[in-house]
Every structure is written in structure tokens, then in C-alpha cells.
Amino acid sequence: MAIISNDLQRKTWLEVKKSSDFPIQNIPFGVFTRPDKKTVIGTRIGDYAIDLATLQALDYFKDIALDKNIFTQDSLNNFISSGRSTWRKVRNRISDIFLNSNTELQNNITHRNKAVFAITEVEMQLPIVIGDYTDFYSSREHATNVGKIFRDPENALLPNWLHIPVGYHGRSSSIIPSGVPVRRPWGQMKNKDATAPTFGPTAMLDYELEMAFVTTNANTHGDIIKVDEAEEHIFGMVLLNDWSARDIQAWEYVPLGPFLGKNFATSISPWIVTLDALQPFKTNGPSQDPTPLSYLQGNGKYSYDIHLEAHIATEDNDFQTITKTNFKYMYWTMAQQLAHHTINGCPVRSGDLMGSGTISGETPDSFGSMLELTWRGQNPIQLKNGQSRKFLEDGDTLKITGYCENDNIRIGFGECIGKVLPAHKK
């Protein structure tokens, strides 16, 4: 089925600023609470949040086979389970409803008042119930930087890294939607020269600029997903901030990996941008040498050209950009990550979330964490107000943004934002 919704000629009767992340060609999916406290599934065009549950109840989707209550839910999981051809039909239909030549809803003020809200009127929720959350580690530059900082500068990249899209399991319960503040966590840490660990609030609170993809129920237990089939099972993508407490992480992570240094909070942007909307921005990732093992090989462009930025604001200083990077720098593609994740038969379900790992580029201004930007605090970031930062301080706000752009169009992800609250008193 054609992705009619991607047609660049299409204009909508809703007002959309040229700089908006959400033209009528985007049509992401999310979950929001309306002013009357009802929570529904919706989409966004420009600065409007559109209630798909109400549109369905008003018969706007009558030509698509959909469960009656598919949009009156507080998560997208069931809709995601309905599969790619259904997502495509629904996006095409939404594109039709809001097309400037279509007067059906445009001229029906009663329906519009029921289904179309200003984005400022609604409260965005976590869009999915996340069964399992996996975080990969697929940026070569990030893995190299971390290796240099924490281990051996001469052998920064570990021997398995160029063969395996290394990943680990994260904690679903601590994933929060953009906007929810993050409490500075307590934990154990040990100074290099100390004989025993100490207990206190982290002194090295950091962000990690990541993206993540959301899967559908992809395979049955024991079966695999091939690289060239993987994208059929990916619903879409979000921005992700993998908040990290570097001192807790450094002391705990050998040999079983990061745990409390990560699972106090992970933020995601609330609108899931579909892979269909991102088709015009498909590109090749970096060339891979050595050649990956057979199950990690595929034929196709499986990376995406997505500009990514991180910005910091302090209590008395406006946002200032500290990272400029791109999703296409990632060494391993999402298709390879999903093929690797299932090569042992591990089941992937609707609503599972898979993070990219921190996305760093080659130049220092493209590093995706303060750990790398300040080289573990050695080179503090200078802020415009004269302050500096080794790591995040209480009251700081960290915002991640991301967008694809060419001469014709901009498809964006909105923002993933969180403010740092001071640690609980003892």
C-alpha cells in the first residue's frame, strides 16, 4: 500500500508553522489526557493534538477495519499489534481528513471542538506500556570515548564491539514521559583511592542523548527476525534521555553491567514518529569492517538522517545547545539490533522499547553526554551566564530535540525534556 500521507504536495487546513516538527506528512502517534481528564490515543499536526478516539466514534475511520475501542486506550500497544498495513491505512486516512481540500471535518465545528485541541490544553502521557526495555551501545564514537575514559585509552573499543551490536536490559518501570522531573538519586560510590565505598546522592548526574524504537509483536519464542525483515516490526521512533549517575555506575557495573546508575529514570519524547514518515530520510550507516557475521547482514539502507541536539538550561540561563549529532553516525542499524536480539529466539512484543545507546559523532561538539563533553569533568562546559558544568546540577533542565530535514520538508520528534530535582534529604 502506498504511503499517501508522505506526499509532499499535501497541505492541511490546520495552521502549521514552517518550522514545525509536525507537518501533515508526519502524523505521529501518542497518548494524551484531554482537558476533561479523558485519556485517548491521538496524533499531532502543527500545534494541535487530535483525538483519534473521538474521530473514530464520529465514524471518520469507518472504512478501516479497526477494533471499536482501539483509540480509547491509555497505551498504543493494541494499535501497534494491528500491524504495519493498519498503521499505514490510519495515517493515510488522517492525512485525508486534514487535507485542505477536504471539508468534512474542516467545516464541522461541533466535531472539531470535540476532537481537535490546542497542544497546550492536553497532557502527554507515556505512549506505550513497555514490556521490556533494551538499551544498545551502538555508537562507535561513544563506546570508544567511554573506553578511553573508564578503561584503557590504548584499547578503548572492546574486542567484541565490532562483531556484536552490544546491548543490555534496562528497567521498564522507570521510564517516564518528557516533562516529568528527575530526582537526583542516592547510591553507593567509591573514589578511586578510597578503601571503602560511601553512600550519598550522586555527584555525577549526566544525560545520554539517544533515540529508541518501538516494536510490534514480532516473533514467537524461539524464532528469529532477519535483518531485511526487521523494519516490518518497528512501529516508530522516539527521543530518549538515558539519565545516568556516573559514580554509581562506575562502582557497580563490573561484571553484570549498569543497574542503579541508570534505572532511576529514563525519559522519552511522547510522540512516536512512524518509520513510514521517516522513509524520505533513509540512508546508509557507516561502512562496517570487519564484515558482520551472516545473520547481521542485509540488503538495504537501514539508517536514517536525523539531526539530534541536546540543550541545557539552568535556573537563571536559557537553553544553550551542548550536543549536535546525527542518528546516522550509529555503527549498528536498528535492523541489525533487532536481528541480533532475536537470533537466540528471544521474543519481542508489542510496545517493547529499544534504545540506540548514546549517539556521539567524531567531533567533540557532537558528543552525546557530559561524561564525554567534559571528559569526566576535566574540561567543564562554559555556560553563557559565566557558570560552568562538569555534570548536571540541581535545577538544571536538559532537553533533547531531533528532526529530519531536506529542501522540501521537516519531520521532527518534538522534545524530550526533564528538570533535575535535588536529592531527598537523608
Place this chain on the structure above:
Amino acid sequence: MAIISNDLQRKTWLEVKKSSDFPIQNIPFGVFTRPDKKTVIGTRIGDYAIDLATLQALDYFKDIALDKNIFTQDSLNNFISSGRSTWRKVRNRISDIFLNSNTELQNNITHRNKAVFAITEVEMQLPIVIGDYTDFYSSREHATNVGKIFRDPENALLPNWLHIPVGYHGRSSSIIPSGVPVRRPWGQMKNKDATAPTFGPTAMLDYELEMAFVTTNANTHGDIIKVDEAEEHIFGMVLLNDWSARDIQAWEYVPLGPFLGKNFATSISPWIVTLDALQPFKTNGPSQDPTPLSYLQGNGKYSYDIHLEAHIATEDNDFQTITKTNFKYMYWTMAQQLAHHTINGCPVRSGDLMGSGTISGETPDSFGSMLELTWRGQNPIQLKNGQSRKFLEDGDTLKITGYCENDNIRIGFGECIGKVLPAHKK
């Protein structure tokens, strides 16, 4: 409220063998599918599976405030959310219904036929929807053995181990109930002397003898759970087999921990034995030196005296016991694990599962994995039929059993069993 159900004088009108794991003092909770294909929540006494949904519909729980459909569900999560005082009331009431002096159900053949099944007539299901699965690493002997085998015999225990109940996130989607067979996984592995990794079915398939506890919704995001309050939030325990592919694990696990070497399958026993039922078997764990940090200290006996065994059967050989160990050997208690897990504010929900890690004792016959028993294949296990095993072979069946026992009573966990299926062809 008194735990009346633990009263040793209580006898039931159902037939219970003296060797049974499920006397009327046990009253575990599980989920099973009845002969008519309805799935319900139930308990077990002797070799009878008791349908609590039907008993509720027949008004046997009318004096307890319970949601109307609390037992007509395919998971225990909502019942677990109702809290410890409700679990206790329900167990006390079940104990009353089946007390030999109580003729209410005993003499009502119609009701008995509707609610009481032979255990062989029902199919056990996974008892909970597992939001997050954490696996700890809390047996000192196991951590020491693994350190000797994989790392440095002279410094086997890593520096953080005596300070932190080390744990990591596992994969919820691959957890299966006892009885479901396990497919030998494919994966990447690299021989020590090889220059590049290879791709194939694991040649080092192993079991890990563990137990796990199931939590209720314990804290809100950002809050902690203290050691002395932790057991209020633990619903009960199961046996767990953390199936492991040692060659895949060894190549992938640095630096982010085990991933595909574990997430192809994890089996649990289907009956959750409540902490209330285990009260008579509370004991102290090993003394802890150095003294743990303040947030890991508590006042009370938080370990349990639970005998644990692993048994192997081959296609032509009956079960033969290869591990005899005890839960009380664990260095870190469940209460400490839960306090540690939440010290950074990580939220714990109803139905989360937390594994102990492999439970090994000091003597070689108490080692809880083939990795340790055979010292990575150096000393194969001799089977009664003349065969030997370095690791598990296709067609082998691994069974874990566990029980508490004193002069008066035996409270057991049943079994956690799985048969190894050959790998898929390429």
C-alpha cells in the same frame, strides 16, 4: 492478623501424602487452565488444584472485601496489588474451607466437582505478568567460582561484591512456566585462541539453580524501601532456572553484562509460595563482613532455610541429583536486595520478579550450575548410565526442586522443569 493457616494442628479433608510439598499449611497461589479451557487463579492442596474463581462465585469468600473478578484473571497481579492483609485473609479462609471439621464444601459434591480438580487435569500457566525481571548475584560461593573460572583465581570476588547486592536486569518476555521445553539457542561465540567469532548453536548450554521473589506495587517513583519494611512488599517465592549459554555469555558480557546468553529462556515453578507460609523457616543468613552501608542494614532474620536440588535426566536415564544446596547460603537477603534496588528511587511494581542468582554452597556437590560442577567442562559429571556431561545435551531434562522441612511439616515449591530441544537448523 494471625496467620491461622500456619497452625500445625490443622488437617484437611482432602487426601495429602506425608511427602507432599502442599499440605494445608502451604496454600500457594497459581494460575491454571481447567479441563474446559477456562483459565483461573487457584491454589493447591496435596494433588488437588483448587479453582478460587469458582469458590468466590459460589460465595465462599463473601466475608472478605475482594474485587468481584479478582480470581477470574489469567495473572495474579491484581490480587497481589490488594496487599498482604488480603493475601492473609484469603489464605486463612482457604484453610478454613478445607479444614477436616468443616463440612460446607466437603459435603457439597456439586461445588466440589466445580472447584476441585486433580492436578493432572489442569495446565499450569505463568502465574504473573512480569513487568520487570531483575536477577541478582547474591551467592558468594557462586560469584567466587565464576570469578575463578572466567577471570582471576587470585582475585575471584570483585571489589564491589561484599558491598553491593550486585544484580542486573533480565528479560521478562522470555520467562516461561515449568514444563515448557527450551530450544538450544544460536549465537556468537569466540574461542580463546580464535581471531574472529563464529556463529552457531551454543555448545555450552547450562542451568542455574535459583529462587525468585515476586513483589507487590511497593513504592512510588523516587521513594525507597527500607530493609526492615521490605518483606511487606514480597508476595512469595518460586523456583527459577536461569538457562545460560556460557559460550555466548562469555563473548558478549563485557562491559554491559549478560544478554543473549540468558534471554532465550528462564523457567519458573508455577506455584508462588507466600512468605507467610515460609515464616517457620526464617533464619539468619551468613554473617556479613565488612558491615554493609547503613541502607543495607536491618534488624531481623531475613533468610530462609530452603533445601534446593537440581536433577538431570537424559533420554535413557532417570533423574539423578547433581546439586544439593540451600537458600540460606545466600550472602545477601531478599530484604537487602529490595532495599538496594530502590535506594535510587527505582519503582517496583506488582508482579515484578527478582531472582537470587545461582545458589551454590561451599562443597562441590552444592554448586548450582554445570559451569561450576564440571569447572567449565574440565571434570564431566558421570551419569548412572555410563554417559557423562560437560554441559546439557539435546534431549536432557533439568528439574529443580525445593522444600522447607522440620520435625512437624514440609512446605515445598513443587518443581521447575524443562527439556532441551535441539537447535533450529540453519
